[in-house]
Amino acid sequence: MKHARSMAIWSITALLCVVVDQVVKAWALANLVPGKPVTFIPHVMDLLLVKNTGAAFSLGEGAGWLFIAIALAVVVGIGYEIWKHPSTPTYLLVIGGVVAGGGLGNLIDRVAHGWVCDFFATTFMDFAIFNMADIFVCCGIGAGLVALWHWGSQQEKAARAKDAAAARSVKLGDTSVGAADRLRNSAKKGR
Numbered sequence: 001m002k003h004a005r006s007m008a009i010w011s012i013t014a015l016l017c018v019v020v021d022q023v024v025k026a027w028a029l030a031n032l033v034p035g036k037p038v039t040f041i042p043h044v045m046d047l048l049l050v051k052n053t054g055a056a057f058s059l060g061e062g063a064g065w066l067f068i069a070i071a072l073a074v075v076v077g078i079g080y081e082i083w084k085h086p087s088t089p090t091y092l093l094v095i096g097g098v099v100a101g102g103g104l105g106n107l108i109d110r111v112a113h114g115w116v117c118d119f120f121a122t123t124f125m126d127f128a129i130f131n132m133a134d135i136f137v138c139c140g141i142g143a144g145l146v147a148l149w150h151w152g153s154q155q156e157k158a159a160r161a162k163d164a165a166a167a168r169s170v171k172l173g174d175t176s177v178g179a180a181d182r183l184r185n186s187a188k189k190g191r
Helices: 002-031 064-084 088-115 131-172 177-189
Strands: 038-041 043-053 116-122
Touching: 002 043, 002 088, 002 116, 002 131, 064 088, 088 116, 088 131, 116 131, 131 177
Parallel strands: none
Antiparallel strands: 038 043, 043 116
């Protein structure tokens, strides 16, 4: 049951991100003219339609099939890790879904058009032109790094507390195999 719940949260999040990305891209393709910027937020951002055959920051132009393979590998890898760890906290499932949804959004463009529809162009600094899928991937990876660090430190803290409880049990005379094993295992790990 945990596998189904975890996969559902991840999949629904990814699907929602893909829908948002594709709807916004459809609007951009229907309303923007390539090479003609439209002010979106004055002095901050314009909307400028670009057909990007590369990756982030237009790197690797013309290597579309490589990016398709990478996107598929990342999405399958995230899905596998979630399946393998059904007790993954909900916030990590959502973050994984955001990254996967962004990857799938750009994957759809590459397969359907041979290029990715980019349209957000910053005007206050010289920066790459990007789209919603790029935002999902970058923000998801950033949030994921912070969340994994936080989750890892929580796991470590819980393990230390469990080790301390085992040591107290043994000290108080608990000679059960479980308490002794926990104590021995914590000593091996150097905690």
